[in-house]
Amino acid sequence: MSSGGREARLPLDEAPAEGSVRMLDVGGHRVGLYRVDDTLYALADRCPHRGAPLCSGRVATPVEARDGLIAVGKPRSIVRCPWHKWEYEISTGRCLVDERLRVRTYAVALDGEEVVVSLDRPA
Amino acid sequence: MLIDCDIHLGYETLADLLPYLDAPTRELVVSSGTNGLAMPTYPWNHPTGWDRQDVYERGDVPSTDFVFISLDTLRERHLDAYGVDLGIVEPDEAAVFSVLPNAQLAGRLCSAYNDWLLERFLQEERRLRGMIVVPAQYPEAAAREIRRVGGHDEFIGVFLPGGARVPYGNPIYDPIWEAANELGLPVAVHTHYESVGIAGPVTAAGMPDHYVEYHTLCGSGMYGHFVSILCHGIFERFPDTRVAMVEGGLVPFVGLLWRLDTNWKACRSEIPWCRRRPSEYVWDHVRFGSQPFESPDDPQQLFAAIEFLRPWDTLLYASDFPHWDFDEPEQTLRQLPSEWRDNVRWRNAQAFFRLPAPAVV
Numbered sequence: 001m002s003s004g005g006r007e008a009r010l011p012l013d014e015a016p017a018e019g020s021v022r023m024l025d026v027g028g029h030r031v032g033l034y035r036v037d038d039t040l041y042a043l044a045d046r047c048p049h050r051g052a053p054l055c056s057g058r059v060a061t062p063v064e065a066r067d068g069l070i071a072v073g074k075p076r077s078i079v080r081c082p083w084h085k086w087e088y089e090i091s092t093g094r095c096l097v098d099e100r101l102r103v104r105t106y107a108v109a110l111d112g113e114e115v116v117v118s119l120d121r122p123a
Numbered sequence: 124m125l126i127d128c129d130i131h132l133g134y135e136t137l138a139d140l141l142p143y144l145d146a147p148t149r150e151l152v153v154s155s156g157t158n159g160l161a162m163p164t165y166p167w168n169h170p171t172g173w174d175r176q177d178v179y180e181r182g183d184v185p186s187t188d189f190v191f192i193s194l195d196t197l198r199e200r201h202l203d204a205y206g207v208d209l210g211i212v213e214p215d216e217a218a219v220f221s222v223l224p225n226a227q228l229a230g231r232l233c234s235a236y237n238d239w240l241l242e243r244f245l246q247e248e249r250r251l252r253g254m255i256v257v258p259a260q261y262p263e264a265a266a267r268e269i270r271r272v273g274g275h276d277e278f279i280g281v282f283l284p285g286g287a288r289v290p291y292g293n294p295i296y297d298p299i300w301e302a303a304n305e306l307g308l309p310v311a312v313h314t315h316y317e318s319v320g321i322a323g324p325v326t327a328a329g330m331p332d333h334y335v336e337y338h339t340l341c342g343s344g345m346y347g348h349f350v351s352i353l354c355h356g357i358f359e360r361f362p363d364t365r366v367a368m369v370e371g372g373l374v375p376f377v378g379l380l381w382r383l384d385t386n387w388k389a390c391r392s393e394i395p396w397c398r399r400r401p402s403e404y405v406w407d408h409v410r411f412g413s414q415p416f417e418s419p420d421d422p423q424q425l426f427a428a429i430e431f432l433r434p435w436d437t438l439l440y441a442s443d444f445p446h447w448d449f450d451e452p453e454q455t456l457r458q459l460p461s462e463w464r465d466n467v468r469w470r471n472a473q474a475f476f477r478l479p480a481p482a483v484v
Contacts, residue, residue: 050454056177082176085447 007118015040015115019059019076027119031106034059034090036077041090042117043079044104048095052083054103062087062096125452126209126472129313129369129412129441130201130251132244133215134236135191137162143235143242148228162219163320167334169447178445192445194247201444202250205452208469209478211279212244212253213313213369218284222320226261230268233258237272245277252476254282254311257299259291260321266298273306279476280308284315285344285371286322292351300361309365309475313412317344338448342371346379349409353383356396358404365475369412369441373429376411380431406433410475412441413467414450422458435463439472 008024008031015033016022022033023045030045032055047054057080062073078087078096087096088103095101107120134140137160141149152160178192178200202210217236223229233256245253255278257265272278281303283291291299291312303310317325318337324330326343345368358364368376380402387394387401397404411432417425432438440456443449456464473480 050451052451053177058171058176060171080171080176083447083449083451085171085176 006120007116009111009114009116012110012113012115021055021059021079023055024117026106026117029119030055031117032079033108033115033117034079036090037074039091040108040115041122042106042108043088043090043093044106046104047081047083047086047088048101048103049081049084049086049098052081054079054081054088057082059090060087124469125205125207126211126440126469126476126478127201127205127207127442127444127452128211128311128367128439128472129414130197130207130210130212130444131215131446132192132197132212132240133217134239137216137232140232140235140239143238145231148231148235151228162216163222164216164219165316165319165334165337166330167337169334169338172447174447175445175449194244197244197444198248201442202248205442207452208250209472210251211472211476212240212251213282213311214254214256214315217256218282218313218315219319220256221259221284222286222288222316222322223258223260224321226258226264229258230261230264233265233268234271237268237278241272241275241277245275251277252279253277254280255308256282259283259287259296259299262296262298266302269299269302269306269308273302273308278308279478280367281310283310283312283348284322285312285341285348286316286319287344287348288321288323290351291348292353292355292357294355297360300357300364304361304363307363307477309367311367311369311412312345312348312371313369314341314345314371317341342375345371346375349376350379350383353401353404354394354397356394358408359396359398365408365410367410367412367439367475370414370443371411372415372417373411373413373432373434373438374417374425377429377431380405406436410437410439410471413438413455414441414443415448416450416455416458426460434459435466436471438463438467439475440467440469 006027008026016035018035024031031042032045034041045053045055059076060078060080061075062078064071064073080087093103093105105122107118107122109116220229220232236256240253245251257268325340331337383401419425
């Protein structure tokens with residue numbers, strides 16, 4: 001991994017598998033890189049609820065009610081805060097229990113065989 | 124200066140207490156059941172884990188309800204991380220000893236736990252103080268335990284769980300109040316193990332179906348003890364008694380006191396030993412742990428709701444580390460009106476627990 005200025009780079013084959021996280025330093029910010037549905041996403045390592053290190057939380061599959069029955073949502077698509085267990089959608093940073101909250105998300109791009117995470121907003 | 128009135132520590136397994144137990148109890152701990160003596164526990168599980176996930180140290184036993192926290196982890200993740208100058212240790216699983224049907228066994232387990240805590244944590248880390256765990260269902264034995272270990276400077280109070288067979292104001296508990304009063308030790312009533320062992324169900328509605336219901340209602344045992352202590356005149360009969368209500372929230376106590384003050388006016392002849400309005404005893408004798416700090420969308424609504432409790436005098440900062448509903452100190456304290464902050468941060472606790480004045484503040 002290389003890091004400098006507003007971006008960090010790492011070889012594509014070192015990107016995390018679904019269900020795990022790879023921590024990066026992007027311009028002095030702690031960022032967690034995740035994979036959902038074969039797409040990479042980057043989230044700030046800070047829970048907007050109480051400031052916990054969000055990325056040390058477990059990647060999980062949401063449990064939902066659908067048509068009156070209990071069901072599971074997209075596999076390994078949320079991260080659960082390690083402190084108070086609030087859940088965030090990895091692909092958007094959206095908090096599933098408080099619509100006012102959103103985790104900071106970062107842009108992830110591919111440059112040849114490298115993953116580039118920058119402090120820019122995702123496209 | 125920061126005093127945290129609610130840190131939980133526990134053994135990894137009951138077998139950790141073996142070196143501190145008498146030989147017959149050791150035999151029971153090793154030989155009972157299938158894998159040794161098992162403690163009763165909640166009929167509900169937290170759906171995503173009881174504890175902060177970033178402090179897990181599961182050790183060799185994967186199925187424990189409460190995780191083992193080493194002294195190093197406690198220092199790194201809590202005492203050092205937040206600048207906690209003094210942390211008061213409340214039990215985890217050991218709180219269940221008070222609701223075991225076998226009261227004699229409970230007494231022996233309590234003694235072993237207190238000795239374990241003293242040797243393994245309190246004497247090793249000068250920033251920690253402990254609450255004495257006692258067999259509440261056997262008040263004479265509880266009083267003996269308070270007198271046995273209460274002289275150690277490392278113990279600064281007595282722990283009673285919310286789950287109980289009979290509310291704590293009842294005269295059967297007089298030996299406990301007498302011993303605590305004699306040693307000048309405050310008593311913390313802390314939500315724990317309602318609906319477990321010999322304790323009654325968490326509410327008279329019957330058993331809730333879900334953990335989220337239980338955790339919303341778990342203060343009910345404490346509310347019963349709170350009203351019982353006030354109505355039995357504990358503070359009249361044992362005038363040096365101080366009681367902390369820990370992890371029961373704040374807002375419910377406001378409604379309880381308003382209702383009790385009103386009822387007292389009409390029913391005073393039933394409890395003539397309560398010479399003063401019940402809330403007046405509270406200002407002198409009772410304090411409240413801050414956690415779980417209720418979180419309405421507009422914090423001002425909370426401050427207005429709890430003003431009657433005189434929180435600038437009665438509120439004690441409590442984190443509940445390492446449990447899942449942990450309240451981080453700076454974020455909790457920052458929400459408070461600035462004129463309350465220092466009192467809640469440490470001054471109220473220092474006075475309540477009668478701790479030496481800090482050399483540097």
